Amino acid sequence: MATRDEFNATARLLKQRLEGLAVWGVRELPVPRPAASGSSPRDPELWRGMNRQVDSPAQALARLEQEVIACRRCPLYRTRTHHVLGEGHPRAKLMFVGEAPGREEDLQGRPFVGAAGRLLTKMIEAIGLTRQDVYICNILKDRPPNNRPPEPSEVEACLPFLERQLAIIQPAVICALGATPAKALLGAHVAITKVRGQVREYRGILLVPTFHPAYLLRNPPAKRFAWRDLKTVKALLSETSSP
Numbered sequence: 654m655a656t657r658d659e660f661n662a663t664a665r666l667l668k669q670r671l672e673g674l675a676v677w678g679v680r681e682l683p684v685p686r687p688a689a690s691g692s693s694p695r696d697p698e699l700w701r702g703m704n705r706q707v708d709s710p711a712q713a714l715a716r717l718e719q720e721v722i723a724c725r726r727c728p729l730y731r732t733r734t735h736h737v738l739g740e741g742h743p744r745a746k747l748m749f750v751g752e753a754p755g756r757e758e759d760l761q762g763r764p765f766v767g768a769a770g771r772l773l774t775k776m777i778e779a780i781g782l783t784r785q786d787v788y789i790c791n792i793l794k795d796r797p798p799n800n801r802p803p804e805p806s807e808v809e810a811c812l813p814f815l816e817r818q819l820a821i822i823q824p825a826v827i828c829a830l831g832a833t834p835a836k837a838l839l840g841a842h843v844a845i846t847k848v849r850g851q852v853r854e855y856r857g858i859l860l861v862p863t864f865h866p867a868y869l870l871r872n873p874p875a876k877r878f879a880w881r882d883l884k885t886v887k888a889l890l891s892e893t894s895s896p
């Protein structure tokens with residue numbers, strides 16, 4: 654049994670570590686809240702300090718959203734109507750990552766709600782899930798004017814937000830939709846036609862790139878490849894959720 658001094662020393666060390674992580678922008682950790690009674694350390698100040706770090710995933714996402722709203726790392730905030738953080742289950746096993754909000758998304762502040770979004774919804778339902786089961790977001794959180802492709806500097810500026818979403822949600826599988834997320838997450842050299850359907854990894858998370866739904870709307874014959882990729886995603890999800 655640890656003495657009070659040992660306990661407080663460990664708690665202080667832990668607090669220091671958490672504060673160190675906070676410097677890097679980490680605001681949440683996957684630590685369950687302590688039992689309601691009987692487990693508080695004696696030093697209530699320390700306990701309050703530690704507890705502040707532990708948000709629920711939904712709270713952590715809400716906090717992240719405030720940072721996106723305030724973000725001035727690139728000029729896209731000047732031309733947006735609404736930022737688009739993302740939506741879905743805050744602890745989704747599957748995360749879809751697209752390129753950037755389009756016109757409809759910019760107007761509504763929600764991801765994938767236009768024509769490509771309607772196809773994405775069907776793709777999600779085709780593997781037995783709903784939009785509420787998964788998390789949907791983009792590399793960029795603001796719309797580039799006239800839907801032009803994102804600039805590399807915009808991708809670099811916005812990627813830390815996706816990193817934080819991944820840290821909060823902790824999906825088992827990422828499905829990258831199209832060339833922009835495939836390049837942003839796997840390297841600028843990758844070609845979506847080459848890597849689609851392959852099982853890769855991003856920061857230890859399984860990643861399957863597939864075609865962007867907007868491309869599938871323009872090239873319906875490519876849907877059969879996307880369907881194959883979605884079946885790969887589905888198989889990975891059942892492997893990762895089996896005991």
Ligand code: URA
Nearest residue numbers: 751752753754764765
């Ligand atoms: N295309 C994307 O890449 N993202 C959206 O949210 C909508 C269309």
